[in-house]
Amino acid sequence: MLNHEINRAFRARVEAGGALLLPGAANALAARVIEDQGFEAVYLSGAGLTNTYLGMPDLGFVGLSEIAMHTAAIRDATELPIVVDADNGFGNALNVRHAIRTLERAGASAIQLEDQKSPKRCGHFSGKEVVPLDEARMRIRAAVDARQDANTLIVARTDARGTHGYCEALDRAQAFIEEGADITFVEAPETAEELRGIPQRLAGTPQLVNLVVGGKTPILGLDVLDEMGFSLVLYANLTLQSALHGMQTALGQLRSEGRMDEGGPVASFAERQRMVRKDLFDGFEKRYSF
Incomplete structure (x- = not known):
């Protein structure tokens, strides 16, 4: 499916209403798993990318080129809409314009921008600072003007x-x-009452809520958040945290027992090949062989 078709369908899904679960991926394999599990869209997490690609905390260490590269890899691996975390746009409004165009070309269906100063921090860390409102507004104005696809x-x-x-x-x-923002995202509300007030105050515009396992926002069920009026329910780094737990479990067992086979806490070799679509590439190889 062409990206403009994916974007059109995603906009229609968001505007139709009803809360949509949005799991985050830090790489193309995680996006493949998200698609395989039947989710409707995937989120490229800047925090997850920083953690997995660099092994560093979410303190503004990745740039536009890394995010664009991983966006393109995910677009090649899945036809799901991709919501891309573009941090604070990597500079002023002109940088935001460049970021939007770059990420659109890479395959983004939606692009998220925040109002933090540089260097930015994870939304659930202390010590954040935001730019003045006028500067933040110009980031969003530049983003809206820069997109090539209205969807x-x-x-x-x-x-x-x-x-x-x-x-x-x-x-x-x-x-x-x-x-002109299509969706707004109030990061890190701290009570259920604050959560409920966001769609009430901002009625008529789709709202995203970010549920961080261990973070500042209370974890509520999808049905409750749907009733509140949220359109996108983001679990930005659930795949990362579960993968980290899985690696620690498997490696701990390997160290203690000195061996590991498919009976251990690992996916099978066959499942691994299925997730990366080896059969598809086997077919290509056969088609293009003399």
Whole structure:
């Protein structure tokens, strides 16, 4: 399927309403697993990419080129819509414009921008700072102007809840809607009451909520968040945290027992080949052989 067709279908799905679970992937293999499990879209997590690609915390260490490279790899591996975390746009409004065009070409269906200063931090870390509202608005205006496909969604995130308070975060989200944002994302609300107030205050624009396992936002069920009015329910790094746990479990057993076979806590060799579509490439090889 062509990317503009994926984007059109994704916009229609978001606008149709009903909460959509959005798991995060840090690489193409995780995206393949997400698609295989029947999810409707995938999120390329900047935090997950930093953790897995560099082995470093989410403190602004990855740039546009790395995010674009991994976006393209995921687009080649799956036909799911990709929501791409573009951090704070990597500079001023002109940098945001370049980032949007680059990520669209790489295969993004939606691009998320936040209002943090550089270097940015994970939304559930302390010590974040946000830029002035006027600067944040210009980032979103530049993003909306830069997209080539009208169905590419612009997701505007504010981290002001942790710096200026809940009401300021809502005011910023409303300002981003005025600049043309398609979806808004108030990061790290801390109570169920705060969660409920976000779609109420910002009614008419789809809302994303980020549920971080171990983070600041209370974990509520999909049905509850749907009833509240959220459109996208993001688990940005669930795959990463589960993979980390799985690696620790398997490697701990290997170290203690000195051996590991398919009876251990690992996927089978056959399952591994299925997930990377080896049969597809076997078919290509046969087709293109003399």
